[in-house]
Amino acid sequence: MLRLVLVAISGVCWSAVYIDSIRIGFRQKLCAMPLFALALNIAWEGIYSGLDFFVRGEISAQAVANAAWFLLDIAIVVTYFKFARSECTTDAERRFFVPWSVLVFASCLVLQLLFVVQFGDVEGEKYSAFLQNLIMSVCYLYMLRDRGGSRGQSMLIAVSKCVGTLTPTIIGGMEGNLFIVVTGIICFIFDAIYIVALRCVRRGEIAREPAES
Template sequence: MELLLTLVSGLAWTIVYVESIRVGFRDRTYAMPVAALALNFAWESTYAVNEARAGVSAQGVVNVVWAVADLVIVWTFVRFGRAEFPGVGRGVFAAAGAGLFATAFAVQWLFLAHFGTHDATRYSAFLQNLLMSGLFLAMLVSRGGPRGQSPTIAVSKFLGTLAPTILFGALEDAPFILGLGALCAAFDLAYIAALASARRSPSPPRPDPGSRRPA
């Protein structure tokens, strides 16, 4: 059961990342909220290294696949992201992005130092997952429609979170994880419904990069 749920989670989240790459290049934007993207990339690269030190495992392989996919999503943010922030100069955008990703790594390493590998992987993953669920809803609102988003991403995220919620929350009898997973599920289902509704309405035009002040 543990291997099955790990593989379901790995496959579902891989679909999230692959679809985020496809949609990002299609719509010339980033398809994952950047704060959650930074935390995810930091988590996956950190624990891919940790798992590799302990030997080959299913989760370790999954972490490497996710980290590589995240690198491509990070590139879509670097390449297209400034258009989402009219008036922000190139230097400010680069500095803010670098600061955000550096902070994400610091947060992951602080979790690891304080809780140890076993608890840190779970606590940080579910907390940032809940943040991502809320930020997807915020992205839908801030963009005024489904641009840079996809039902495939929304549904796969829901399933990819549900599997480890069952594994770490229910089967391992961890109420904190189970509660965070339930909150993620509630936000994810709300996002799926909101996204479906938004797709039935016309989207506003993409922000005009020409409206930015010169860098």
């Protein structure tokens, strides 16, 4: 029972991350998810939803969630290619925006496929998920620094990402999986730092608003 509750919480939280990323992306005309995080995510969800439906023949709750997240990720990819070029600061970055982006998406797809080849679809799914979550946690911190503010970010995304990773970490602890527990704890530490940093940045922005108006 506890496991089902944790899985449900994780699913709701990750859905909130994607939906709010789409909302912010189109509203603020930017991509609300870091490039490498987005590329790893859409590759993971595309691969494992495909395996669920076409190889394993599963129509489980997790399979449906993976497919739904994949479709949501497509919308975030649209915001990336539609708006992210505007954040390029040099002519070279703008010129190579598409080739660089394609290289990143292709590289992440290859890496995710290698997990399946090397560890199998079941173990590969779990281990690659936690490694990419760790990369995501670091990427969000860099995004906060690079943008110099809270633009394209929200506490809903930050907290949902944190809780969405923490709940399967607890499941990993219940199963005695040391890899998941350790990587999950590291993710939680970086996620907590990001939440605090984003909160501090947002407070500073709010404090400056009256003086700027």
